[in-house]
Amino acid sequence: MNRYHYSAVLSALVLVGCAALFLGQHVNAAGEGKITGTVKLDGTAPHMKGIDMSKDPYCSKAHESSPGHLETYVVGAGGGLENVVLYISDWTGAATTSTAIPIFDQKNCMYTPHVLAMDVGQTFKVVTSDATTHNIHPLPNPMTGNIPWNQSQPPGAAPVEKSWKAVEVIPVKCNIHPWMNGWYVVVKGPYATTDANGNYTIENVPPGSYTVTAWHEPDEKQTQKVTVAAGAPAKADFTFKAK
């Protein structure tokens, strides 16, 4: 019985591996296309509570003219939803498709951007623009292979460069300023994040059929099937319901 199960798992692995190889070759051989679209929020945008930063005079002063508020739903003109990450959830090509180094800034005691998407193994940089000490503390699940760490960044600190080993949505926080929360969305393959109007474009997608997944914090996901052809961008619009 045991031996039988073992062989079943092995053959499953081999099958998945072969499929990955086959698909990988298929997509790598072709030219490049893209996937674009708009993500909207259906319904009235929920009220985002203001943040009391009076604990740290530096932070409250930085927000004197524009008070800070939660960023769970950031909705632009026409209901466009910001901070949605779009990626190809059945991607079988190489993991790191970009050599760009995304930047995660601690600015006015908030995270800019609030959601940072990146590829498995892609280097990203944590910087601070603030004259107050932060600690940058991502909280992945160590069982995935991503290991939590916790580093301080006092005023003027040098950037911290890191990368993640596995696909995961990782919450980030600062213990000194408990209102600071952000997300690292680690995916495999090409990705994009919606802008202030909810628009996005996933670049460098070889022709083929894919499943596009749209992620919104904390764990809402939607998928759509698209077919990308050379020279003709595929379109995929999404709508999230206001909660």
Add this chain to the structure above:
Amino acid sequence: MRTRLQTWSLLMSATAVLALPMTSFAQLTQADFETRINMESHIGNLTGHAKDAKADYRRYCVSCHGDNGDGNGESFPWVDPKPRDFQLGIFKCRSTPTGTLPTDQDLFDTIARGLDRSNMPQWSTFTKQERADLVAWVKHFSPRWVNEKPGTPITIPPEPEVTAERIKAGRDVFARVQCWKCHGVLGQANGPSAATLQDDLGRPIAAYNFTEGSRPKCGDTNRDIYRIFMTGLDGTPMPSFADNIKPDEAWDLVFYLRTLMRQNSKEKSMAKQLGLKPVDPNAPAGQQ
């Protein structure tokens, strides 16, 4: 020829394999631990064997740390700080950088020392061999000890002579990296951020109070204190300052921290002579 049962079981196994990375904070089972029962620890000339620690663990450790090493033993509801979850492989007292596994020696020392202000007593009743075996047993609960190597211990330069200049310089470091945000300007654990601190599992946690006379959690020597802020206490809000405090400055900070502690020390009397004032969080940077 493949029977329907075979196809079914093949599909299920494939699903299981694919779903593996998506499970959150996986609860491992005895079967997982059994695969790591030959785990060893190496402390100096000693080799610890996990399987030799089974009886000791069941007798002395299981009530807090639990059958599955997840810190969910039957005493869990009654103790605070909560018992360590060995499955996660995250430890406070390490000689290694933040985000890495501790060395076997680190775990060996923690068992002997115990953890002040917690329910973890000193286990000096165990022989060294028994402690080494327990270290191996602790490791056999987490797959991380198979997939990863412990971090490289940080380098600590020899301790310099304490001088008035060094104590004053340590006060500047305390002001610059803003230790007072949590620990308070007098080290009384009453800084502006102290009240909202949480550990990695979202449970309330207190900053260390230097003035109440308890020993620092990870040991009471100057080297132990040096190590705390240069490695961070993983799983807690205490970050690593390794990138922002130079080794020489780190010694200055150790000397200044001694002046905040209730216990008498050379540093404390020197600070008194100097008339050293606590840092002023409202003064502009550089004049605190």
